[in-house]
Amino acid sequence: MPIVPDTKNWTWVLEAPCPDCGYDASTITVADVPDMIRANAAAWPAVLERADVAVRPDDSTWSPLEYAAHVRDVFRIFATRLALILEEDEPEFENWDQDATAVAQRYGEQDPATVGVELVEAASVLAAAFEAVPADAWQRRGLRGDGAAFTTETLAKYFIHDPIHHLWDVR
Numbered sequence: 001m002p003i004v005p006d007t008k009n010w011t012w013v014l015e016a017p018c019p020d021c022g023y024d025a026s027t028i029t030v031a032d033v034p035d036m037i038r039a040n041a042a043a044w045p046a047v048l049e050r051a052d053v054a055v056r057p058d059d060s061t062w063s064p065l066e067y068a069a070h071v072r073d074v075f076r077i078f079a080t081r082l083a084l085i086l087e088e089d090e091p092e093f094e095n096w097d098q099d100a101t102a103v104a105q106r107y108g109e110q111d112p113a114t115v116g117v118e119l120v121e122a123a124s125v126l127a128a129a130f131e132a133v134p135a136d137a138w139q140r141r142g143l144r145g146d147g148a149a150f151t152t153e154t155l156a157k158y159f160i161h162d163p164i165h166h167l168w169d170v171r
């Protein structure tokens with residue numbers, strides 16, 4: 001049975017704590033984000049070593065391997081979005097259908113060791129990119145295809161919830 005696509009607008013995590021994973025955007029600063037990325041990435045290799053890494057807990061939930069492949073791609077997508085917001089005036093971010101990507105890229109069939117290496121590499125690139133944001137660029141704006149507007153700061157705080165939440169998902 002295929003996974004039911006997630007159509008929630010997760011931007012609410014900028015306004016309220018997540019009742020599931022506990023993430024609270026109001027408690028972090030942009031200076032915290034690079035270390036949060038690295039800490040999150042460091043936790044995934046152990047998840048990917050589990051004997052049941054490719055097993056879905058139920059028909060409507062991704063396996064830990066699928067979540068890890070998704071998180072790897074989230075790191076990559078947000079590196080692109082961060083570059084756009086820093087290089088262009090109010091860029092519109094290309095829509096990304098995470099569910100279609102999971103199917104097309106066969107997340108559940110990827111090699112866990114390779115996913116782990118790629119996830120850590122993508123996290124390293126993104127963490128360094130956030131560290132390199134100039135002080136005067138945190139209020140630059142970018143737009144998601146659905147009209148949601150982000151500053152560089154809110155993009156960072158919005159983004160970091162995703163890998164944190166998915167690590168919670170596979171706990």
